[in-house]
Amino acid sequence: MFFKLFLAFTLIPFVEIYLLIKIGAQVGAFNTILIVIVTGLLGASLARLEGIKTMTKVRESLNRGELPAEEMLDAMLIFTAGVVLLTPGFLTDLAGLTLLVPKARYWFKRWLRKKFDEWLVRSSGKGGTSIRF
Secondary structure, eight states, rough: HHHHHHHHHHHHHHHHHHHHHHHHHHOHHHHHHHHHHHHHHHHHHHHHHHHHHHHHHHHHHTTTTTOHHHHHHHHHHHHHHHHHSSSSSSSHHHEEEEEHHHHHHHHHHHHHHHHHHHHHHHHTTTTOOOOOO
């Protein structure tokens, strides 16, 4: 896990800097900064819109007496997208904007659920406590 975090915190910034330099050389420094600002503004407004929709769904689920697990996962991913969009760069903006698209978020949620299930099976098989739903 440490190695993955180390790679994430070193490799991603290097790739972002490389992309900023390459794109800046092609379209100019001002246009590159403008693109990063516009994607940040677009992402912030989209995150706000998706967040409002998700919170409405959470409220509706709670009013029906249901556990809003799916909606809470959506909220977590939208929050993550917003945080990633705050990081200047093209790769992180692309990742953040992708997480804000409902169809893409659906596939990512399916992948996450599969990973959670695998984690629960591994942890219960090693003598750990298992969580049952």
